[in-house]
Amino acid sequence: MKKKIAILGASGYTGAELVRLIATHPHMQIVALSGDRKAGMAMAEVFPFLRHLNLPALVRIEEIDFSHVDLAFCALPHATSQAVIANLPRDLPVVDLSADFRLRDVAEYQKWYGKPHAAPDLQKDAVYGLTEFYRDEIRTARLVAGTGCNAAAGQYALRPLIEAGVIDLDSILIDLKAGVSGAGRSLKENLLHAELSEGTMAYAAGGTHRHLGEFDQEFTRAAGRPVLVQFTPHLLPMNRGILASVYVNGEPAQVHATLAARYALEPFLEVLPMGLLPSTRDIRGSNFVHLGVIADRIPGRALVIAVLDNLCKGSSGQAIQNANLMLGLEETAGLMLAPVFP
Structure with a gap:
């Protein structure tokens, strides 16, 4: 029997990505979709690319009967998820895609998000959702907090190197390029086509980006x-994708060997041969991460590049990977779709 799934906030990009992936999942069935501002509408009206699917109409969250739901994905905006999840049945497994439960210290949450945490009693039970590093905890969790997409890219490049002690910890630089869908679906003037296309820009520079809270913590x-x-x-005029260029002081061959060894058995992590660098076009629409390492001309320095799809492995695909573990399913179920090319 398929697991019954509710998606809260299904009218946003990550909600739509969840629907796209679950549509071919062998063990999940969507039984409820919420979208408060679009309640009463069919998903086909909101996202015509999903019109081939037989989906429930969007409703308000309070209209959902959770007694028949096996797991809920919460794809709501930051600060909204806390209040919503606090009112869900306490025995309902939840995967939250927002930032609301990522930071273990509620004081750190207030520092980075500018407001007190609304559900500190739930925070202590939340498990950080970087699957490859918290797999055992996720299996038994009731609440999993999905990572930030930028935070995921940086951590895949760096965590094995930090844990193995093969790089200098005081000279790490992450230069990251992200597609515009990472900014969400709300209308913003700076994301209009005429203002975004044909250019790029740095944003939240100088140590102000909220995902730094996750980097500091992890x-x-x-x-x-x-x-x-x-x-x-940096914001790039492309729809999907993240490319993180990570500059480290460490022996390049050792950096590459450490990453290759750590991810050798991971189904979604691919470390390229030494000297070969990845592209966002090779992971688009998929749950895969590609990593490459190259030596710098300055001895003892290396460049690590990590690419992932921000909506899939950086958010909704990661959420399903975690939900699979929470529900006792095969971790890769519904996620082995090949990337979209060209």
Whole structure:
């Protein structure tokens, strides 16, 4: 019997991505979709690319009967998820795609998001959702907090290197390029085609980007001492994709060998041969991550490049990977679709 799934916030990009992936999932069935501003509408009206699917209409969250739901995905905006999840049945497994439960310390949440945490009692039970590093905890979790998409890209490039102690922890630089869908579906003037296309820009520079809270938390945890990285994201005029160029002080061959060994058995992580660098076009629409390592001309320095699809492996695909574990399903179920090319 298929697991019955509810998607809260199905009218956004990550909600639509969840629907796209679950549509071919062998063990999941969507039984409820919420979208408060679009309640009463069919998903085909909101996302015509899904019109071939027989889906429930969008409703308000309070109209959903959760007694018949096996797991809920919460794809709501930041700060909204806390209140919603606090009112869900306490025995209902939830995968949250927002930032609301990513930071273990509620004081850190207030620092980075500018408001007090609304559900601190739930925060202590939340498991950070970077699947390849928290797999065992996720299997038994009731609430899993999906990572930020930028945070995921940087961590895949760096966590094995930090844990193995093969790089200098005080000189890490992450230069990241991200597609515009990472900014969400809400109308924003700077995301209009005429203002975004044919150019690129840095944003949240100088240590202000909220995903730095995740880097601080996770890298410090991995190293056993404080680790602060320099991080600058850039917005590119493309729909999907993240490319993180990570500059480290470490022996390039050792950096490559460490990543290759750590990810050798991971189904979604592909470390390219030494000297070969990945492209976002090779992972588009998929749950795969490609990593490449190249030596710098300056001895003892290396460049690691990680690419992933921000809507899939960076968000909705990761969420389904975690849900598979929580429901006792094969971790890769519904996620082995090949990337879209060209």
